[in-house]
Amino acid sequence: MxxxxxxxxxxxxxxxxxxxxxxxxxxxxxxxxxxxxxxxxxxxxxxxxxxxxxxxxxxxxxxxxxxxxxxxxxxxxxxxxxxxxxxxxxxxxxxxxxxxxxxxxxxxxxxxxxxxxxxxxxxxxxxxxxxxxxxxxxxxxxxxxxxxxxxxxxxxxxxxxxxxxxxxxxxxxxxxxxxxxxxxxxxxxxxxxxxxxxxxxxxxxxxxxxxxxxxxxxxxxxxxxxxxxxxxxxxxxxxxxxxxxxxxxxxxxxxxxxxxxxxxxxxxxxxxxxxxxxxxxxxxxxxxxxxxxxxxSNEGRSLFEFLAGRGRIGRRFSPRFWETESTLGRERELMIVVCKKWHVAKRILDRIRTVTGLPCIEYLFNEESCPLPDLGGIQATIEKRTRHRRSLMRMLFDYYDSNRLVICLDPSSIDLMRDFYADRSTTKMLEVECSFSKPFLIGHAKRVRLAGDRTPPDTLDALLPTIRSDFVYESDQIRDSGFAHVYRLQEEGSVDDNLLALARFLDIPENRAREIAETGYLFVD
Known part of the structure; x- marks a missing residue:
């Protein structure tokens, strides 16, 4: 021994x-x-x-x-x-x-x-x-x-x-x-x-x-x-x-x-x-x-980085962007679906694609595995996509031969939103407001490695209010930024309210927007 x-x-x-x-x-x-x-x-x-x-x-x-x-x-x-x-x-x-x-x-x-x-x-x-x-x-x-x-x-x-x-x-x-x-x-x-x-x-x-x-x-x-x-x-x-x-x-x-x-x-x-x-x-x-x-469970380091990092977003260090590339194009329209529940946003994008025929791309700045066309390597990693985001977006507009494009962003990507809104192109946003159950919050903590299958229940109970508070903080940041053309799709909202938001966001007739809003499984976890 x-x-x-x-x-x-x-x-x-x-x-x-x-x-x-x-x-x-x-x-x-x-x-x-x-x-x-x-x-x-x-x-x-x-x-x-x-x-x-x-x-x-x-x-x-x-x-x-x-x-x-x-x-x-x-x-x-x-x-x-x-x-x-x-x-x-x-x-x-x-x-x-x-x-x-x-x-x-x-x-x-x-x-x-x-x-x-x-x-x-x-x-x-x-x-x-x-x-x-x-x-x-x-x-x-x-x-x-x-x-x-x-x-x-x-x-x-x-x-x-x-x-x-x-x-x-x-x-x-x-x-x-x-x-x-x-x-x-x-x-x-x-x-x-x-x-x-x-x-x-x-x-x-x-x-x-x-x-x-x-x-x-x-x-x-x-x-x-x-x-x-x-x-x-x-x-x-x-x-x-x-x-x-x-x-x-x-x-x-x-x-x-x-x-x-x-x-x-x-x-x-x-x-x-x-x-x-x-x-x-x-x-x-x-x-x-x-x-x-x-x-x-071994989540100590990721927990510390998460909790310490919360103080950096607009409170301790200013956001830094090193890229000042040229405009996406004054005649182009970028439509951003913002949602913390990625599976919900992906379903919405799938319905938008089916109903309108618009080119739609999922979480290209948040998810490494997001399917993208071969654009000469600029699409290879999230780091490259983010560093050269305007070049990437121009290439995607050109690839799809369209002046209108729909993408998804996580609500934490506030700096990307600000950068796109600062462009000469037209930028619109559809913020999808979801309810967050305890099982979803636990699943989210595990997905981002703040917790594991063996994390003690007491640790989870202490962590979940902080995560929920962060979700609220991210949404508040979007509202406080004063973005134009922001529409909200609500899990608890009526079909009539949601179809109006969709119609204005996508600039489509209300009857076509209703086809998306009436989809029964959009918000199912």
Missing amino acids: ARIAFILLCHKDPKAVVAQAQRLTAMGDYISIHFDARARPEQFEEIRAALKDNPSVAFAARRIKCGWGEWSLVEATLQAVMAAVEKFPRATHFYMLSGDCMAIKSAEYAHAFLDAEDVDYIESFDFFESDWIKTGMKGDRLHYRHFFNERRHKLLFYANHGLQKRLGLRREVPQDIRVMIGSQWWCLRRRTIEWILDFVRARPDVVRFFRTTWIPDETFFQTLVPHLVPDAEIRRRTLTFLMFTDYGMPVTFYNDHYDLLLSQDYLFARKISPGATELKQRLGELFVSSESTFQI
Whole structure:
């Protein structure tokens, strides 16, 4: 059975460190602690005194003064790893943690998970070819020597960097090493750890290289593991659930995130708020329990992106459009059917096509699989369609040899609507107002991956009002935009009211509009 040696790097809150160590060793596992040498000596002595009688606890032989982005973090990790290898010969896995991490599964589940596959878990992506680094310094992290901490000595850091560039002191990566990058929160097998320690002793040149790279805790282990271990024995993922905001700051979890955390396909989570005492207590009790079955829905990241993204639409970031292409044509008429229930809109389009003969295209800017003619590749992806939307629409008018065209848009596509209404062509809109039942809202959440088949009912109940509110917000945006020629087809409306809206929208006689409005199955879910 798997026995885990947790590698804990910490720098504050001795009581929390002691509690974490006692909790993690309660089920037969081990822990090796490195407490930052920058912390007050009495804090470290408090930890040692509280844990001195626990045989499953080890301490790094040498404490390092750690700084963010420095080699010191890797050195501290190696010190803790060496202590764990020496003291815990029965440890099968070594799991990197911080003081802000907590288990989100039971120890029993974690052991079974690690026993299931004889592999290492570490994010490891090509440093130069991947897009793991989103902003800031990239190649210069490696190609120049960094002797100063960017956070504590910013002027010296950039002066040293600039001087090396001016003097042409660029260095190359060791020839037999392919530098990789990823999260520092890994879980490695004992054999892999021993190979890494052997490599460190045998290759001082590689160690020297990483000593002066910037943020080596994201590259050192991530480079050595695929260098030493067959690719088939590596799972390029972390077992610690963590997310970052748009500003590069870790997302913090609080008391009301318990059910969400348990449903993620991870063993630990980072980072837990220091004040989330209820969450800590519940997770601590879970870790020592015999619970071995968890409903994994894994919707955490998509939920966060959804909820964070709501603040961006007209409230935090202005809409951006990079295309100012020429008009669709003053003589042309674009008719947009806007509906949140795509199946309803598609039925309406089918009836419009049958009754009027007008060319109709479904959700071409929302649905990748929307059938479109071959237009030389511009239609290949949603990204291309959106980027070159006016060119695409002109080509579609030409392809169908018509000055009138009907398309569908999701109500969230407000920027596309504004762009088309700003054109010299005539633009009309038919907003289809539907009722949204709870089953539909649940289905929608699953379709857009905000939820899964195993999402807990409590999470769904909390999510559905937000989704319903978003639907209302999207409709309000359309009304507040002041678009001309907007007509509304209502699920609860009468046939007479709906046929008038259709007649004006399509500019057809009322008797033909009635053929569409009287279709009995339009709004069936």
